[in-house]
Amino acid sequence: MTVSLPMCSVDFMDTTLSTEEQAIADRIEELKAQLGEDLLILGHHYQRDSIVMHADFLGDSFMLSQMAAESKAKYIVFCGVHFMAESADILTTDEQHVILPNLRAGCSMADMATLGEVEVAWKNILEQSGLKDPIDRPDPVALADEGDSYLVPVTYMNSSADLKDFVGRHGGIVCTSTNASGALQWAFDRAGVNGSVLFFPDQHLGRNTGSAMGIDVSLMPTWTPGIGAMGEVEGSRIILWHGFCSVHKRFTVEQIEAFRAREPEGIVVVHPECPKETVDVSDANGSTQYIRNFVQQQEPGARIAVGTEINMVARLAQEHPDKHIECLDEEICPCSTMYMIHPAYLMDVLERIVDGEVPNAIKVPESIQTGSLWALERMLSIKK
């Protein structure tokens, strides 16, 4: 079955399905046809092929949040993880329903920062650094006046809605791996030349992006709840939450060296959620969409090792049979939470929608919608 998708379209579908899987796939397509324009299925690049084949749009978290914000569909079925569906709910109207096929599909990185922990860190860092809280300004997102120094929060999209609300209210911004440098620059402009940014939950994205912007690692201490800062908070430029992605932290310098020993002409591209040492010795790094474009641009015959989630790497290999594409880590598994979206769950929620239910709806409480929306809209307004 070949499915054409708008914008980031792919034509790689020669997925071999068992009889039972084919029956589920056929039923999903029937249900999609019944729901017509009332339904939009969004799929993240890390989803398995048997989900992606049903997606109306395939993208990274930035593109999918844009797609949700622009959609008029009544039902948006989000084949991704919980924080993505929350952001989609915040960006859509009250009349639209965002549905996550499996409510257990979370993200271990997002779980590494809770609102309570961030509030404690925020208070401690303000005390230790002498920086001001933007929430106390008449306009929390005004550019910093000369001589003023603020602490500005920046949260990765991979965080819960209550953290996005905290960030929005304290004059901060959401970022994705696509626009992290733009979001950090936005925050620096509001922090002032002697101000700082609290970046959470992914230390690696923060450190890699800060480094690429010319910030020395000594000015980027790490903050661990219950322990505090590793390094000086006073005079810092970015304070990095201790979180990490359990998939991307597996990619190592040794794997790159082994690949290059085997493939002297080989090229290595990795995601910026990988540790800095890995990113530093790679040939290129960037978001999932960046990696897709990078692979596309390589010459036929290129031999490429990719450091990101295996479903996406396997799909890239299928899409580019004229290139040799392999995963940097031979033993890597799919992201276990992305993998919780199984076609049977997708079929089930579609059946129930057709029956008049709104199953597995993700509804962000009204009390945390406002700040979250501010923080997300600030992200959508900046250039990458």
Ligand code: SF4
């Ligand atoms: S790949 Fe990492 S950051 Fe992305 S959903 Fe999985 S655990 Fe979370």
